[in-house]
Amino acid sequence: MIFKQLDDERLVGFLREGQMAAFEEIYRRYWYKLYSIAYHQTGVREDAEELVQEVFLKLWSRRSEVLIRHLGMYLTIAVKNQVYDYIKSQISYRKYQEYLILQEIHQNHHTDEIINFTDLTEAVEKVLNQLPEKSAEVFKRSRFENQSVREIAQGLNLSEKAVEYHITKSLRFLKDNLKEYHSDN
Secondary structure: OOHHHOOHHHHHHHHHOOOHHHHHHHHHHHHHHHHHHHHHHHOOHHHHHHHHHHHHHHHHHOOOOOOOOOHHHHHHHHHHHHHHHHHHHHHHHHHHHHHHHHHHHHHOOOHHHOOHHHHHHHHHHHHHHHOOHHHHHHHHHHHOOOOOHHHHHHHHOOOHHHHHHHHHHHHHHHHHHOHHHOOOO
């Protein structure tokens, strides 16, 4: 049977029956559209490709369970949900990394080292002054003013991805330049 000539509804019917050729035609028909959506949201080719692959893996593995009325809409929503979950996990991972860095700095200060807190504060301020102006501003709003990524993005007219980049860049820079204030134990 020539699957290229079939409409989406019939392709879905053959997909439910486990016809690999129907799945391959759906893949050919929709891969680029889904990739474009994922790439537009993530900005990273490899991540976008992986997210689209995950959508198609789920489609194949759940082919007999899922009721699909409009294939294009179903796949578009599926890739948007996949991107949303990915971005959410990236934000959670970044926050977890920040937490570990800050915990490491805090745990290494014993009672007799509290006097050094002033030195640390001055060192942090000095290191922040070495950052590019935009990165320092984003970091200060995030850490000292407790603004969310969205609030910072709106306030500075940046994308949320750019805000996350500046925060991550600032944390790495601080960690690299404040090594004398934390130990490896």
